Amino acid sequence: MAKVMIVDDAAFMRMVIKDILTKNGHEVVAEASDGTESVEKYPELKPDLVFMDVVMPTMEGTEALKKIMDMDSEAKVIMCSSIGQQSVVKEAIDIGAQDFIVKPFDADKVMEVVNRVV
Amino acid sequence: MEMSEYKQVFQAESDEHLQQLNDSLLKLEQYHEDLEQINIMFRSAHTLKGMASTMGFSSIAELTHEMENLMDGIRNKQIKLDDSIIDILFECLDTIESLVETIDSEDDVDISHLKNNLNSIIENGGSGQETQNESEQVEKETEDEETTIKTGFELNIDFSDEEIQQIQDANQNGLSVIGAKITLDDSCMLKSARSSLVLKKISEYGTIIKTIPSMDDLDEENFETEFNVVFSTENNQDTIKEEVQKISEIQNVTLSVISLENKEPSEPSCETDNKNEPKTETQSSNTQEQTQSGQDTSKRSSEMKNVQSVRIDIDRLDNMMNLVGELIINKIRINQLTSDYDIKDLDDTLADLDRLTNDIQTEVMESRMVPMDHIFSRFPRMVRDLSKSEGKKIDLNIEGKDIELDRTILDEIGDPLVHLLRNSVDHGIEEPEKRRETGKSETGHIRLSASRQRNSILIEVEDDGKGMNPDKLRETAVKKGLMSQSEVDRMSNEEAMNLIFTPGFSGAEKVTDVSGRGVGMDAVKAKIEELGGSVKTESVEVEGTKIQLQLPLTIAIIQSILAKVSDETYVIPLTNVVRNVSIKESDIKTIKGEEAILLRGEVLPIVRLHDVLNTSKNNQQQDNDELIVVIVERMGKKVGLIVDDLIGKQEVMIKTLDNKLLKNTKGFAGATILGNGNVALILDISTLI
Known part of the structure; x- marks a missing residue:
């Protein structure tokens, strides 16, 4: 069982991911609606895994990823991207993202990535 | 979580994004270079796309995808924003809005022309760049x-x-x-x-x-x-x-x-790669036509809906409910004063106040309602796991997920329902072999349903398992020393079924690890009655068992009848009242040591509230021989209550008797404050019957 933080500006997407994770026995310890919030929450909660949306207001996913990696070089971050975000995702991989998933995703895909990363 | 719940959240959040998009687009229309708005639109379109594709709403996903590309192009200065593009974007927003609204309907809105329009704009702006990239690659290869x-x-x-x-x-x-x-x-x-x-x-x-x-x-x-x-x-x-x-x-x-x-x-690579040839793009002429398509953007802004949802702490709602209750008490008090002093001028104002307090009460009540699915959704998994661990085959059928119930009640009935379902799996449904022997299908069925009655919610848990034998229940009750033999002998079969709700009674012969220990059916009954509801059992041996829970829609405010017994006023919840009749003392017969009357061919047990409530009899009333009987019903069981006088119908707010001193008081469901400021006790019908 992994402790997971979900970062996405859409409550709907957070709900979808959260449902998938909790149904599969993982615990969602935090939800953040933008990058800033995720950077604030990360150090106190130290989640095993972070689902990070790419496009968000106030702080983009890659920037938040950078800040999180600075705090914890072992951080495991999975980027949630869409088709057409290839370059951002690559940037994220360079920064240190462990993996990425592409919307729309189904439970199998999410769990596959989680199982590989955790 | 169920699809419908996803849909709700999806629609609510989509509406917010559409609102955002509309706002930004309106600002962009004023000032084409507003980068901030372009960014906001890009993000909103992007988020919508992700949500829609997750839900499988391809039309919305496709449209928002094109919009996102378009906004990206504008952001990167590849596409020059002009009025025609803004018009198309408005059209897109309207289309997406109607798509979101009609998400359940089959008929699809045609989005192809919009997509083509967007596409052609994007390609007009971006095609040159791409060709250049590709020709560069061809050079590199060689x-x-x-x-x-x-x-x-x-x-x-x-x-x-x-x-x-x-x-x-x-x-x-x-x-x-x-x-x-x-x-x-x-x-x-x-x-x-x-x-x-x-x-x-x-x-x-x-x-x-x-x-x-x-x-x-x-x-x-x-x-x-x-x-x-x-x-x-x-x-x-x-x-x-x-x-x-x-x-x-x-x-x-x-x-x-x-x-x-x-x-x-080494050999020179001689593979020719056709796909690297620069694509010849046919420049679409659509942009010209679009100029006419959207003229009235100002009209749109006035049509914009503002549907938003806010999460509210349940404590807040509780508070609001309390305040509404106080408001009603005050309204009743003013009503009373008006009639006491005969002030005609206040009649109109009072009628308005009446309507308004009613409306606000309904609104607050509605806002506390949550669909049953909230707790029902976890049961299929639970039943599946339980039946698997016990080697049984069980099919759980859930009905009435959409029925709404007060949040407070809903939170409380989760555990009782878990218990009832566990009972059905554990003691109701038999092992597959046993079912086959009795000529049943191997798979047992459990039905969990919720339905809205007049002023209450009926929840039923029904299984086609082995059922209960009233004689065995009687036997157990005597064996456990809960009842005497003569007591159980007098019981009807129906009453004997209800023995399972007696504290200390457990129908299971062997204790399994899921049910049949500690908290029993008596705890279920206690909880439901605490909520102002009632429990009823029907069971036929071999055929199955049905447990019915009747619950009030809300717990705070009830419609009631005020009755006088001696000089005290008592409140009888209207949900229990069938009708009032007036009888003569001589109509009362004694059957098996209990008083009853014969009403329309039905034997109706009589309860004299004087005796039950231990109040002195009012002799004046006694004289005229006419007795007023309020007939109340509880889970199909009727009883006549003899009262001195009926005062009238009134809505009252329940104040529970939950302090240490009064907590265990039987017979009363709570108290309320009447319009004249007096306190009246609310009769708990289930303990009187």
Whole structure:
């Protein structure tokens, strides 16, 4: 069982991911609606895994990823991207993202990535 | 979570984004260069796209995808924003709005012309750039003279002299050079990003010498699902293979050692690659036509809906409910004063106040309502797990998920329902073999349903299991010393069924680890009655058991009848009242030691509230021989209550008797404050019957 933080500006997407994770026995310890919030929450909660949306207001996913990696070089971050975000995702991989998933995703895909990363 | 619940959240959040998009677009219309609004629109469209594609709403996803591309183009100054584009964007928003609204309906809104319009704008702005990129790549391909090397998996790799030098150096330094063929899943969407994840992983273990196709082509996603990497490493092949396979969306990884012995004479690569030819884009003339399409953007802004949802703490709602209750008490008080002093002028105002307090009460009550699904949704999994662990086959059928109930009640009935369902699985449904013996289907059925009655909610848990035998229940009650033999003998079968609710009674002969210990049916009954509801059992041996829970819609405010017994006023909840009749003392007969009357061919037990409430009899009332009887009903069981007088119908707010002193008081469900400021007790019908 992994402790997971979900970062996405859409409550709907957070709900979808959260449902998938909790149904599969993982615990969602935090939800953040933008990058800033995720950077604030990360150090106190130290989640095993972070689902990070790419496009968000106030702080983009890659920037938040950078800040999180600075705090914890072992951080495991999975980027949630869409088709057409290839370059951002690559940037994220360079920064240190462990993996990425592409919307729309189904439970199998999410769990596959989680199982590989955790 | 159920689809419908997803849909609700999806719709609510989509509406917010559409609102945002409309606002931003209106601002953009005023000032085309407003980068902030362009960014906001890009983000909103992007978020909507992600949500819609997750839900499988392809039309919305496609439209928002095009919108996102368009906004990106505008942001990068590839597309010049003009009024015609703004009009098309408005049209898009309206279309998406109607798509979101009609999400359940089958008939699809045609979005093809909008998509074409957006497409042509994007291509007009961006096509030139792309052609340039592609011609650059063609040049790069022919740059080096190359050497072909055969690898273990029959792939001809052309190496340049420089690359051969690198391979030789690596070999001399004791490193092995490995060629890897990586195949991505067919479903992989960001192939280029995926490939860079693979390259990153490999470079953690070695140095990449060459990729096929080239790094640039990998970057541009100019490959199908397969690509090759040649790298030098000091690590074990298998370790690397394992690590690469850990990356998701990788279908296959093949590694083989490359040695220069395999070197063959170099041949110029003569593969012609047609797909790299610059595409000839047909420039669409659509942009011209669109100028006419949207003229009235000002009208749209006035039509914009503002549907938003806010999360509210349940405590807040409780508070609001309390305040509404106080408001009603005050309203009643004013009503009373008005009639006491006969102030006609206040009549109209009071009628308004009446209507308003009613409306606000309904609103607050509605806002506390949550669909049953909230708790029902976890049961299928629970029943599945339980039945599996007990080797039973059970089909759970849930009805009435959409029925709404007060949040407070809903929170409280979760555990009782779990208990009832566990009972059904545990003691109701038999093992498959046993079911076959009795001529039933191997799969047992449990039905959990919720339905709205007049002023209450009926929840039923019904199974087609072995049922209960009233005689056995009687026997158990006597054996456990809960009742005397004569007591149980007098009971009807129906009453005997209700023995299971007696504290200390457990119908199970053997205690399993899920049910049949500690909290029993008596706890279920207590909880439901605490909420102002009632429980009823029906069971036929071999055929099955049905437990019915009747629950009030809300717990705070009830409609009631005020009755006088001696000089005290008592409140009888209207949900229990069937009707009032007036009878003569002589109508009362004694049957089996209990008083009853015969009403419309029905034997109706009589309860004298004087006796029950221990109040002194009012002799005046006694004289005129006429008795007023309020007939109340509880789960199909009727009783007549003899009262002195009826005052009238009134809504009252329940104040529970939950302080230490009064907590265990039987017979009263609570108290209320009347319009004249007096306190009246609310009769708890279930303990009177």
